[in-house]
Amino acid sequence: MESTMTSRTLPWKPPPSGGVEPLPVGSHWDAVRVAQPVGERALQHLGAESGAVIQDTYGTLYWLVAVGSARSWNLRQVRVLTALVDEVTYLGVPSADWREGPRPHWRVPLGPGRYLTDAQRLWEALAAADHAELGPRVEGRQLCHRCQLPTDEPVIVGEEHGGSLGGGITYACPRHARDYPPSDAEALVTALRRAREGAGA
Structure with a gap:
C-alpha cells in the first residue's frame, strides 16, 4: 500500500512491494554512490x-539528485552515476x-517530501565527510604504503623520517587508510610542506 501511495507522488514508479528493480540513472534522477565510512558521516552532517x-x-x-546536478564532482570515495552518450x-x-538490511533497502525512506537531495548541500556534506574521514586532499597519484599499488585518491597516513631530504609523507589508498591510526591532519600537512621545501633546497 505504501509503495503505491509513494508512486503517485513521484515522476517514476518504484518497484512493487518486496523486490529490487534495476532502473536507469539519468532519466528521472542521477545517483551519487558513496563508500560507507564517508557516507555515514555525510548522513550525520545532512x-x-x-x-x-x-x-x-x-x-x-546512494543519494538521488537532480539529473546533471553533480557531474563535475571530484571527491574521494564518491562516484556520480549518470547517463552517458554510449x-x-x-x-x-x-x-x-x-x-532494513542486509538486503538493499532505503536507509532514508522514500516518500512524499523526501525524494531528491539538494546537490549543493550534499556536496558540502560529502566534502566535510571526505576531509574528516580521509584527511587533507592530495592532488596527483601516489603509491599506497600498504598494498604498494598506485592510487588516484591518496590519503596521508603518516610521516616518514630519515632519508637525504629529511623525511617525507606516507600515503595509503582509501581502502587501506582505515588500517592506520588517526593522525593530526594539520601536522601532516606541515610535514608535507617541509618535505617539498627540502626537495627544492
Whole structure:
C-alpha cells in the first residue's frame, strides 16, 4: 500500500512491494554512490536535509539528485552515476517498503517530501565527510604504503623520517587508510610542506 501511495507522488514508479528493480540513472534522477565510512558521516552532517538514500548489501550509500546536478564532482570515495552518450548505467532500486538490511533497502525512506537531495548541500556534506574521514586532499597519484599499488585518491597516513631530504609523507589508498591510526591532519600537512621545501633546497 505504501509503495503505491509513494508512486503517485513521484515522476517514476518504484518497484512493487518486496523486490529490487534495476532502473536507469539519468532519466528521472542521477545517483551519487558513496563508500560507507564517508557516507555515514555525510548522513550525520545532512540530518533532516537528506533526501531518500539507498544502501546496498555492502553498506554503500546512494543519494538521488537532480539529473546533471553533480557531474563535475571530484571527491574521494564518491562516484556520480549518470547517463552517458554510449552507455546506460542501472541502479538497483528496492521497493519503498524495504527499510532494513542486509538486503538493499532505503536507509532514508522514500516518500512524499523526501525524494531528491539538494546537490549543493550534499556536496558540502560529502566534502566535510571526505576531509574528516580521509584527511587533507592530495592532488596527483601516489603509491599506497600498504598494498604498494598506485592510487588516484591518496590519503596521508603518516610521516616518514630519515632519508637525504629529511623525511617525507606516507600515503595509503582509501581502502587501506582505515588500517592506520588517526593522525593530526594539520601536522601532516606541515610535514608535507617541509618535505617539498627540502626537495627544492
